Amino acid sequence: DIVMTQSPDSLAVSLGERATINCKSSQSVLSSSNNKNYLAWYQQKPGQPPRLLIYWASTRESGVPDRFSGSGSGTDFTLTISSLQAEDVAVYYCQQSYRTPETFGQGTKLEI
């Protein structure tokens, strides 16, 4: 199984400041057939299902504010929130869908 490891486990950032969450996979999730990384980022608030933010490592989902961005390739990925807003307080997960079983990182709790 591909193990996804996020860092840090929790993070406190001031309003308006940058937040950076890292995700490392135990194997590459880059497909050689289409040169796409099968890595997604989700945001989850209490009592809600996960919300897709980013897929293919860096493609922002429709309706997601442009302060959210994803980067990285192969085994190392980053989610960046450029200017933290109060509504961004949540737990963030990375997930690989390159191989089954699909696997998630353990989550990063983001606080103000």
Added chain:
Amino acid sequence: QVQLVQSGAEVKKPGASVKVSCKASGYTFTAYYIHWVRQAPGQGLEWMGWINPDSGGTNYAQNFQGRVTMTRDTSITTVYMELSGLRSDDTAVYYCTRGENTGRKAYWGQGILVTVSS
């Protein structure tokens, strides 16, 4: 609009089985796989497997092999997930989500809390 509407909360005793549903609407039901993901209280997300609503083919995570069965009824655009031999650590919120070839999972059900308790 795409919607996945799940059935209501369940309370089961250890050793029992639970069958939950996920009704899809707003898109061609057979065009997209449905995945199941669960989340124990205060814990992270765990992928359980997928079903291809077109063929009925399935792919289950090893952790659930032998205990999970995913089925579908195309006439009512509904997918089912049955988990048997329930244990207390199966207490969780169970989500269905529509998967795409990109890995994109933009649509999720509201979740079903399954509580396993004697």
